[in-house]
Amino acid sequence: MINVDKVSVVGLGKLGLPLAACFAERGFETIGVDIDRTVVDSVNDGVASIVEPRLQDMISRLGGESLKATHSHAEAIEKTDITFVLVATPSNSDGSFSNRYVESALRSLATAFGTSQKKYHLFVISSTVFPGSTEGTLIPLIEQSSGKKLNVDFGVCYDPEFVALGNVVKGFLTPDLVVIGESDECAGDQVTAVHRKMCENEPAESSGKSDCGRHCRRKLERPDVTVIALPTSSVFSITSAPSASLRTMS
DSSP: OOOTTEEEEEOOSTTHHHHHHHHHHTTOEEEEEOSOHHHHHHHHTTOOSSOOTTHHHHHHHHBTTTEEEESOHHHHHHHOSEEEEOOOOOBOTTSOBOOHHHHHHHHHHHHHHHTSOOSOEEEEEOSOOOTTHIIIIIHHHHHHHHOOOBTTTEEEEEOOOOOOTTSHHHHHHSOSEEEEEESSHHHHHHHHHHHHHHOTTOOOSSOSEETTEEEEEEETTOOOEEEEEOTTSOEEEEESSTTOOEEEOO
């Protein structure tokens, strides 16, 4: 049984740290993982390493308490059942996204999972990744590094974050849009439950549209495209695979 009240976030950067802080603010026991020990120490001392509205107040109250930072990926595996990976995906010279930091994080997590006695873990990829790479590269990497099987021993969701720098905390707590690519229904249900608890605007259960903004779920293996209109009148096309791409069609 997955405990959705305990989550971990890998990557405490411009988006990852606010996401971890928002989880803790909304009552989750949260572990933040970063390879930079300076960032880890700052968070545990109640000091935000980046500047965003509301963030320092959250870190001051929650850092070292309900939000604990560590450099250990194994700690995230052992102490939580759901891990969000939100590390940088810089652009390559050809315009594609580099997955090297995502792959490194997942390799460390999966290796720790492979030596754990846990029966199940859910990996949630929130970093922007190139279409096709989740199924083609990242899921096989988890299986190879852990020795475990998708939808038997672990689940994978793609859960992109639609937030703007300078307004990140508000974007996480009151999103206009939630899109989840799920390896199976169980994995999607868990990520949906996390969003429903984190949203300050209390999404409804029964509809694809909710008070938490538009909420859309798709199976990983389906190649079709979901088109969603936001209140801003912008329209986004999002591939339903977990390696979804986002492009504006104003």
